[in-house]
Amino acid sequence: MTTAAADYQGRDRACPSGVCHEGGSIIGVMTEQGRLAYLPTPVVLDTAFASRLQDAGEPERRYRFSQPCIESACSQWTGEGCGVIDHVLDDPPGSECAHHHGLTRPGVLPSCAIRRDCRWFSQRGPAACRVCPTIVADTGGSAT
Numbered sequence: 185m186t187t188a189a190a191d192y193q194g195r196d197r198a199c200p201s202g203v204c205h206e207g208g209s210i211i212g213v214m215t216e217q218g219r220l221a222y223l224p225t226p227v228v229l230d231t232a233f234a235s236r237l238q239d240a241g242e243p244e245r246r247y248r249f250s251q252p253c254i255e256s257a258c259s260q261w262t263g264e265g266c267g268v269i270d271h272v273l274d275d276p277p278g279s280e281c282a283h284h285h286g287l288t289r290p291g292v293l294p295s296c297a298i299r300r301d302c303r304w305f306s307q308r309g310p311a312a313c314r315v316c317p318t319i320v321a322d323t324g325g326s327a328t
């Protein structure tokens with residue numbers, strides 16, 4: 185745990201890879217290059233907008249949604265944290281390893297609007313942000 189990440193302990197957390205539904209927010213758009221383009225300000229979903237995205241199919245693959253982290257009510261919760269970011273960082277398939285592919289430069293983190301509240305950042309610090317742009321959810325909360 186880094187000092188920066190530790191500073192954010194004890195807060196309500198935001199899931200950075202949630203599902204598309206009313207009340208959630210879009211925090212990024214997946215590009216054709218397979219990297220997330222972060223929005224400077226999250227876009228809150230109302231019922232109509234969420235329905236349009238759902239009707240278009242697989243919104244979690246095309247956008248990244250944020251919502252309050254529900255901890256033990258989520259299937260990805262390990263009992264101590266989010267299993268998604270732990271899995272990506274601790275057991276990365278070779279093709280998804282950010283370090284080996286130079287996906288991020290050391291010390292340069294994505295410009296992200298939810299860092300202060302982000303579950304992944306609070307748990308793993310800047311390392312989470314370095315792999316974050318390459319993580320795609322399927323039906324929300326599952327790393328691929």
Ligand code: SF4
Nearest residue numbers: 200296299302313316
């Ligand atoms: S891991 Fe980092 S870049 Fe990704 S959503 Fe959280 S704070 Fe933003």
